[in-house]
Amino acid sequence: MKTFFTILALIFSICLQAQPTKLVVRAKAKDAKFIGSSIGGAKVIIRDALTGEVLSQGITEGSTGNTGLIMKDPHERYKPITDEQTAGFMAEIEIEEPKFLTIEVIAPANQPQASVKAQTQLWLIPGKHIDGEGVVLEIPGFVVNVLSPQTHEFIKPSTIKLKANVVMMCGCTISNGGLWDAEKMEVQAILKKDGKHLKTVMMSVQDKVNTFEADVDIKEPGTYEAIVYAYDDRTGNTGVGKVNFIVGE
Incomplete structure (x- = not known):
């Protein structure tokens, strides 16, 4: 036993x-x-x-x-x-x-x-x-990196070039007419001056895939923030990138 x-x-x-x-x-x-x-x-x-x-x-x-x-x-x-x-x-x-x-x-x-x-x-x-x-x-989402202006960059009053790199979360390419079509996505920059809303600017892909651009006239000195967002209403994907910069003489 x-x-x-x-x-x-x-x-x-x-x-x-x-x-x-x-x-x-x-x-x-x-x-x-x-x-x-x-x-x-x-x-x-x-x-x-x-x-x-x-x-x-x-x-x-x-x-x-x-x-x-x-x-x-x-x-x-x-x-x-x-x-x-x-x-x-x-x-x-x-x-x-x-x-x-x-x-x-x-x-x-x-x-x-x-x-x-x-x-x-x-x-x-x-x-x-x-x-x-x-x-x-x-x-879900997008990777959004603001390329220009750079963080804490000092800029003279002028027409500045806003640029942001936007890709899918896997890094897949966003281009005009592509599988991930830039023309069917909403990418905008919300500009704030001294903490207050100044304007919202539409951005689009121009010469380089993934790179959304817009020209903006900024004449008044001050501290600025650009909040760039990407949104696709077909999928609900969203993404945000931010940068602070300074405009002065």
Whole structure:
């Protein structure tokens, strides 16, 4: 009888041994492609949902994915829109029993002024991998960087050139008539002088993709702020960039 219970205890012990379990996490820009190496990736943090303990973390690596699969082909149930090159983060977590996880993604990781946090929760079962396409979190918005004027730049009263770089959250190109069509997006600069609204100016792509421009006459000395926003009413994507500059003699 003692031997029987010893064997039973051994079997029970083996059953509860930690098993390495794979979990793939990806970040996909809303109305665009996956967030990968070309824009610095997405930061992934996987936690025990009950204790907050970090079980794995890293950066998504790889390409933005296959444009045809993601943006053009009809999507079918169980048909993946990723391939082997598509950006993702592979975690391998050792667990003895089902564990409830919180998955957090911050993206794009190298654009802190534009990064968005998205999260979800799920149960991870020992030995039951969640790989392939894995868990995909959607990241809404645009990355907006004001190029001109520069931060705290001193400018003489004149016609100044407002410039802003606007891209999808995956870095995908915005151009006139392109797949992400600049002419169907609203990009404007809200100008403030000494803290008060001065004017709002429409910006558009001229000579260079992703670069929205506008000429603005500024004659009065003072401290100025330009708030550049991008908005697509078809998707609800939004993004904002800000800069402060000074006009003086």
